[in-house]
Amino acid sequence: MANNTVIDIAIIGGGIAGLWTLARLRQAGYQALLFEADRLGGVQSGASQGIIHGGTKYALTGKLTHSAQSIQKMPQRWKACLDGKGEVDLRQAKKLSKHQYLWSNKSLASKITGFFASKVMTSRMQHLSMKDYVAPFNQTEFNGELYQLDEPVLDIQSVIETLREQFSDCIYEGHVEEITQKKNTSSYQIIFSNQKIVLTAHTMILTAGSGNENLLNSLHLEQPKMQRRPLLMPMLKAKENILPKMYAHCLGASALPKMTITAHQLSDEQVVWYLGGEIAEQGVGRSTEKQVQCAKKELQSLMPWMDFSLCQWSALAIDRAEPEMSDGSRPVEPAIFRCNQVITAWPVKLAMAPIMVDKIIEELELLGIEKNSPTLPQDIQTVDSMSPAQTTLLPWEKVQHWLR
Numbered sequence: 001m002a003n004n005t006v007i008d009i010a011i012i013g014g015g016i017a018g019l020w021t022l023a024r025l026r027q028a029g030y031q032a033l034l035f036e037a038d039r040l041g042g043v044q045s046g047a048s049q050g051i052i053h054g055g056t057k058y059a060l061t062g063k064l065t066h067s068a069q070s071i072q073k074m075p076q077r078w079k080a081c082l083d084g085k086g087e088v089d090l091r092q093a094k095k096l097s098k099h100q101y102l103w104s105n106k107s108l109a110s111k112i113t114g115f116f117a118s119k120v121m122t123s124r125m126q127h128l129s130m131k132d133y134v135a136p137f138n139q140t141e142f143n144g145e146l147y148q149l150d151e152p153v154l155d156i157q158s159v160i161e162t163l164r165e166q167f168s169d170c171i172y173e174g175h176v177e178e179i180t181q182k183k184n185t186s187s188y189q190i191i192f193s194n195q196k197i198v199l200t201a202h203t204m205i206l207t208a209g210s211g212n213e214n215l216l217n218s219l220h221l222e223q224p225k226m227q228r229r230p231l232l233m234p235m236l237k238a239k240e241n242i243l244p245k246m247y248a249h250c251l252g253a254s255a256l257p258k259m260t261i262t263a264h265q266l267s268d269e270q271v272v273w274y275l276g277g278e279i280a281e282q283g284v285g286r287s288t289e290k291q292v293q294c295a296k297k298e299l300q301s302l303m304p305w306m307d308f309s310l311c312q313w314s315a316l317a318i319d320r321a322e323p324e325m326s327d328g329s330r331p332v333e334p335a336i337f338r339c340n341q342v343i344t345a346w347p348v349k350l351a352m353a354p355i356m357v358d359k360i361i362e363e364l365e366l367l368g369i370e371k372n373s374p375t376l377p378q379d380i381q382t383v384d385s386m387s388p389a390q391t392t393l394l395p396w397e398k399v400q401h402w403l404r
């Protein structure tokens with residue numbers, strides 16, 4: 001078994017958290033390699049709706065604490081990256097929409113007008129007049145209110161792909177089975193399940209989403225603990241004249257959006273609507289067929305002027321992986337934990353990966369990790385026997401059987 005490669009920093013897991021970390025560390029002059037078990041972005045990141053939240057969701061739920069206000073800056077930080085003026089170069093990534101929208105029906109809108117007019121909300125959203133309505137709300141049958149949020153929606157596959165391309169010299173496919181601290185040293189051995197090599201790293205950064213749990217167990221670390229919050233995300237596809245490209249939250253009686261819809265282009269000229277929000281949370285435990293039935297009913301009642309009869313349907317079961325909250329609540333900001341030279345991180349939201357990486361860099365600075373090592377480790381040939389990791393397909397590209 002080859003085991004002579006020593007790395008300054010090993011990042012485990014190539015979702016948005018690992019890739020953003022790698023990009024920032026490389027720019028800062030750190031030596032880092034990333035190992036991904038399967039395809040880059042293949043778990044939560046590729047399955048996300050790609051909305052770069054600015055905190056509206058938290059403002060709606062009254063969870064906009066002082067620290068969570070840093071989320072408000074996320075759309076600007078990401079936009080700078082998309083323009084090539086930010087901390088990470090995302091010029092090749094695609095924007096699906098400049099804005100996420102929010103709509104509510106007439107009766108609800110009249111009850112919450114005061115709230116929407118409050119300062120906390122007006123800084124986040126703009127009330128649209130009818131002449132500015134976008135599809136599918138530009139119909140006389142739509143009798144609700146429409147708001148425009150300053151929150152872009154991104155094609156996450158293209159975000160992942162541009163980061164992969166820029167750093168392909170240090171991204172490898174390898175499922176880390178075990179990490180152990182080397183006896184009497186402050187370094188770690190990384191053991192892969194599908195590779196005949198063992199590597200040594202001085203610092204470990206665990207950005208493996210739900211995979212962090214097993215990695216922490218292999219290190220015998222009892223903290224941090226992780227929680228999973230499952231979703232069953234319905235999706236439907238049809239030609240664009242049936243499903244226009246739309247990006248919107250539907251506000252119901254509770255503050256959690258009743259439904260969050262994002263639209264994604266399929267290669268065969270069809271458009272997919274991907275449905276999050278309450279429908280995805282309440283659907284957990286249902287069969288795909290049952291969830292599809294519920295989604296059909298719900299969509300038809302929210303948009304009675306639309307015809308979904310020619311659509312094909314499916315649903316994706318997926319867990320959100322986050323740090324465990326002592327009161328069982330949903331976390332609202334990224335969390336990072338350090339034990340010796342092991343840093344474990346969950347961004348909690350894709351949009352918040354930049355804040356998560358700020359915190360990781362603060363920890364590396366506290367640890368005094370060398371910034372001027374060669375970009376790649378010596379004996380890189382050992383690692384070069386590993387395959388490069390590829391970018392994930394998106395959830396709707398993996399569906400085998402669509403339901404009518």
Ligand SMILES: Cc1cc2nc3c(=O)[nH]c(=O)nc-3n(C[C@H](O)[C@H](O)[C@H](O)COP(=O)(O)OP(=O)(O)OC[C@H]3O[C@@H](n4cnc5c(N)ncnc54)[C@H](O)[C@@H]3O)c2cc1C
Binds near residue numbers: 016050276345
């Ligand atoms: C359905 C859904 C919709 C969402 N929509 C949004 C949204 O619109 N906006 C937003 O801001 N957030 C959204 N989120 C949240 C967001 O997607 C996540 O917070 C974020 O993607 C987490 O990124 P990550 O890199 O930590 O995890 P992941 O993307 O899950 O990446 C972890 C990676 O680690 C790899 N891995 C695991 N174990 C190992 C191992 N042992 N060895 C090597 N590699 C390993 C996995 O294969 C995976 O690629 C959504 C989440 C879900 C589930």
